[in-house]
Amino acid sequence: MPDTHFYRYDDFDRTLIAERVEQFRDQVRRRLSGELTEEQFKPLRLTNGLYLQLHAYMLRIAIPYGTLSSRQLRKLAEIARKYDRGYGHFTTRQNLQLNWIKLEDAPDALAALAEVDMHAMQTSGNVVRNVTADHFAGAAADEIEDPRIWCEVVRQWSTLHPEFSFLPRKFKIAITGSPNDRAAVRVHDIGLRLWRNEAGEVGFEVIVGGGQGRTPAIGVTIRDFLPKQHLLSYLEAILRTYNLLGRRDNLYKARIKILVHEIGAEKMREEVEAEYAAMKDSALKLAPETIEAIANQFAPPPLPHRSAIVPEVERLRLEDRDFALWLKANTNPHRLAGYRIVTASLKPAGAPPGDASSVQMEGVADIADAYSQGEVRVSHEQNLVFPHVVIEDLPSVYAALKRLGFAEANVGKITDIIACPGLDYCALANARSIPVAQRISNHFADLARQHDIGDLKIKISGCINACGHHHVGHIGILGVDKNGVELYQISLGGDVDFGKTAIGTILGPAVTADKVVEAVDALVATYLEAREKGERFVDTYRRIGAQPFKERVYAAV
Amino acid sequence: MAKNLSGELQVASANRLSDGVVVFLDDAGQWTPRLDQAALARDGRGAEILLERARVEGASVVDPFLVAVSEDDDGTVTPLSLREKIRASGLTFDAIAAEAVRYA
Amino acid sequence: MPLFRLNPKAPEAPALTLANTDDVLQLGARLHGVKLIVLNFPKFTDGRAYSQARLLRERLGYQGELRATGAVFLDQLPFLLRCGFSSFESDQKGFGEALEKARTLFSVVYQPVGDGRATAAELRLKRRNATVPLAAD
Numbered sequence: 001m002p003d004t005h006f007y008r009y010d011d012f013d014r015t016l017i018a019e020r021v022e023q024f025r026d027q028v029r030r031r032l033s034g035e036l037t038e039e040q041f042k043p044l045r046l047t048n049g050l051y052l053q054l055h056a057y058m059l060r061i062a063i064p065y066g067t068l069s070s071r072q073l074r075k076l077a078e079i080a081r082k083y084d085r086g087y088g089h090f091t092t093r094q095n096l097q098l099n100w101i102k103l104e105d106a107p108d109a110l111a112a113l114a115e116v117d118m119h120a121m122q123t124s125g126n127v128v129r130n131v132t133a134d135h136f137a138g139a140a141a142d143e144i145e146d147p148r149i150w151c152e153v154v155r156q157w158s159t160l161h162p163e164f165s166f167l168p169r170k171f172k173i174a175i176t177g178s179p180n181d182r183a184a185v186r187v188h189d190i191g192l193r194l195w196r197n198e199a200g201e202v203g204f205e206v207i208v209g210g211g212q213g214r215t216p217a218i219g220v221t222i223r224d225f226l227p228k229q230h231l232l233s234y235l236e237a238i239l240r241t242y243n244l245l246g247r248r249d250n251l252y253k254a255r256i257k258i259l260v261h262e263i264g265a266e267k268m269r270e271e272v273e274a275e276y277a278a279m280k281d282s283a284l285k286l287a288p289e290t291i292e293a294i295a296n297q298f299a300p301p302p303l304p305h306r307s308a309i310v311p312e313v314e315r316l317r318l319e320d321r322d323f324a325l326w327l328k329a330n331t332n333p334h335r336l337a338g339y340r341i342v343t344a345s346l347k348p349a350g351a352p353p354g355d356a357s358s359v360q361m362e363g364v365a366d367i368a369d370a371y372s373q374g375e376v377r378v379s380h381e382q383n384l385v386f387p388h389v390v391i392e393d394l395p396s397v398y399a400a401l402k403r404l405g406f407a408e409a410n411v412g413k414i415t416d417i418i419a420c421p422g423l424d425y426c427a428l429a430n431a432r433s434i435p436v437a438q439r440i441s442n443h444f445a446d447l448a449r450q451h452d453i454g455d456l457k458i459k460i461s462g463c464i465n466a467c468g469h470h471h472v473g474h475i476g477i478l479g480v481d482k483n484g485v486e487l488y489q490i491s492l493g494g495d496v497d498f499g500k501t502a503i504g505t506i507l508g509p510a511v512t513a514d515k516v517v518e519a520v521d522a523l524v525a526t527y528l529e530a531r532e533k534g535e536r537f538v539d540t541y542r543r544i545g546a547q548p549f550k551e552r553v554y555a556a557v
Numbered sequence: 558m559a560k561n562l563s564g565e566l567q568v569a570s571a572n573r574l575s576d577g578v579v580v581f582l583d584d585a586g587q588w589t590p591r592l593d594q595a596a597l598a599r600d601g602r603g604a605e606i607l608l609e610r611a612r613v614e615g616a617s618v619v620d621p622f623l624v625a626v627s628e629d630d631d632g633t634v635t636p637l638s639l640r641e642k643i644r645a646s647g648l649t650f651d652a653i654a655a656e657a658v659r660y661a
Numbered sequence: 662m663p664l665f666r667l668n669p670k671a672p673e674a675p676a677l678t679l680a681n682t683d684d685v686l687q688l689g690a691r692l693h694g695v696k697l698i699v700l701n702f703p704k705f706t707d708g709r710a711y712s713q714a715r716l717l718r719e720r721l722g723y724q725g726e727l728r729a730t731g732a733v734f735l736d737q738l739p740f741l742l743r744c745g746f747s748s749f750e751s752d753q754k755g756f757g758e759a760l761e762k763a764r765t766l767f768s769v770v771y772q773p774v775g776d777g778r779a780t781a782a783e784l785r786l787k788r789r790n791a792t793v794p795l796a797a798d
Binding site: 010012013015016019020023027035036040043044126156157159160161162163164165166167240243244248278282283284287289290293 | 684705706707708709711712713715720734736737739740741742743744754755766767768769770771772773774780781782784785786789
């Protein structure tokens, strides 16, 4: 196995994955033969990432902390070809979804994943889900510590945890290692923020009860500073409290955010701290060698010093407008001067956001091998990231991405839309989201215009479950169903960037599908006319309020 | 012109257990992916019987249920709800092809 | 309802039956001398009794028989066993055979619980320490 610069599964990890695959193979056999009813089987398949959607089973493959080696990405491409229709969808929780899996093939697909140390454990069901991190981890200039170390620690602790495999509801944890939270920790069931206290020690701020969905909530801090070695004891205390006290009577009131709301943050803190006090020096306390052994595996690849100023790149930037726009929108500063973080935009104009064909996945793997230490990340915005690209190589990477169709200079711009699969795929949806995203994307395709409009995050969900994260979109769009007609509710002012978390406010009555583009046009026009120097869309909204936007939109639709 | 706008026409549908494919119960009590071969219940009592039959034949499918449809003069059956239309006819946009380098 | 006991000869009295909403940490004296505690899974998806079981075993040191009743299915056996359950009421076909295999279904575990099994982390530490070379004389 070629060197990776993230956790390498050892024989223990591999054995566990293999044993779960065999257990699942037997469970599938018993379901197909009728020994198991659907009711008995459903939680068993969900905890192996297998949903039944509108047209087929969907397999949600875990990509822990959004980090993939090129070898793993190639395997995903192969599995998509062999067991699916040759494409996959990268999700807002850094997973990959394959939409046309057969139940009878699922054990073989999982066995194929296991060959490259991948799995679909606990990507669904009422268990602790894939722990997500900052997609720039290990590369960002503002990072205090690599959060992925802790994602791996939590991944192991939470996998097949015998006490927490039948929680009241799903449980999502996110970890950030930077003050600029790119992991949206305040809208997760547990958010963990690494920070350095006055004594110079690094520990966790523990935030509980955030979430989107039906009742969006921003998490509360129940512990300002938790020493790292006590992380698992504290998490176990929270999960046990939730397991015992979370509501079981009503599916829509069963998340931990409801519990926090019902008993209050103070009581929640008391319960957790009491439980934590009883167990903190138990076997859950992390040995320094254990932490070190995992942390060492996330040590960044050796990145030789390279020049920050590369004349060839400068020249190209001045000559080629598209390249200049791509540099500006799709690359970010690296902690090392001679490097950049590059985002591959999976939002070509008019395409379903976040999808990649097998050929495209293989192309990305090739670019990773040639230019990014063999590593790729999945962002929360349905794009892919190359964490360590030498500035000198940027023109080659750009050209290679262009050949793949992934070089649209629109990252963070209006056509970098996040959309859930929606009613085209999903059994839970009320309305479609992908065609809406496609129409908006086509309408605003002009790059110069997009850059003039600037940073603007549109997020679309096809139902209240908010998988498109519409609550935290600058423009959020929620598909609803009224008397069989698809309608779209627009909200403004949501945010999860730069340490700021805000839930959007609904603008007014929902609009029909054919009016969504007009509505977005009206919003953009309002902004362009009212903006002051340096203001992004969301800044202008915060300054002038909803009224001007509302008037313009409802005059237009 | 569509007949039966009140939704009394029903077919029985489910997803096939082995592969998740959308199927409909036909007159012979078999599950077919073809909506045009679905057994049609024309009233409430007929629908009850159809659903019961679907459950009896339910071993090879997951959670059968009734779908309200309309029937054209030429006999074309169409689901009334958008959700069921999509279930019956697939994605409303073109997914990217396996070997595609660019979205068409 | 068929009953499967890991230790068929263990005493079954005095017994205590708990609802899965009972706070086991408040039991106090009620636990004295109890030989059998019966816990309940109203639905198999309601996992509260797993926490009750662990608290009884690990926090309160209960060593008698711990019985799972209600919706008890063989696919939950690995979890039930690790949480400390030692007897099971279930009419599911194949339960007995599954019970025999359940302990060895997973040879690797990540979390320390009261079952005394070494976790992957513990085994890794052991392995590292075993390969640390002795200092040369």
